[in-house]
Amino acid sequence: MLDDALSIIAAALATVKRTLDLATFYIVDDKEIHRRLKQELADAVPDPQNMPSYEYLRKLPYLTACVNEGLFYSEKKKKALLCWELTP
Numbered sequence: 792m793l794d795d796a797l798s799i800i801a802a803a804l805a806t807v808k809r810t811l812d813l814a815t816f817y818i819v820d821d822k823e824i825h826r827r828l829k830q831e832l833a834d835a836v837p838d839p840q841n842m843p844s845y846e847y848l849r850k851l852p853y854l855t856a857c858v859n860e861g862l863f864y865s866e867k868k869k870k871a872l873l874c875w876e877l878t879p
Contacts, residue, residue, distance in 0.1 A: 814861025827853055 818824050831853045836843060848854060 810861060810865040813865050814857065817861070817864065818857060824857070828857055 818828060831851055835848065835851055835854075
């Protein structure tokens with residue numbers, strides 16, 4: 792039972808890691824997206840020692856768009872890979 796639980800946790804971590812890797816790649820790869828996101832975060836968090844709440848960060852429009860796009864591309868990539876693997 793412990794092995795099953797650890798397998799589920801490991802799979803969940805791998806999925807989250809893949810999503811974050813993909814989103815980070817696309818953000819860093821596009822200089823304009825990177826600049827705009829960095830500027831929005833700098834404006835929203837002027838003092839990194841005093842972080843705003845999660846609710847406040849959720850309302851940042853560009854950050855929210857980047858998160859949503861990262862989730863979208865991750866799911867799209869996963870489906871593409873699944874179709875490729877299932878194709879004879």
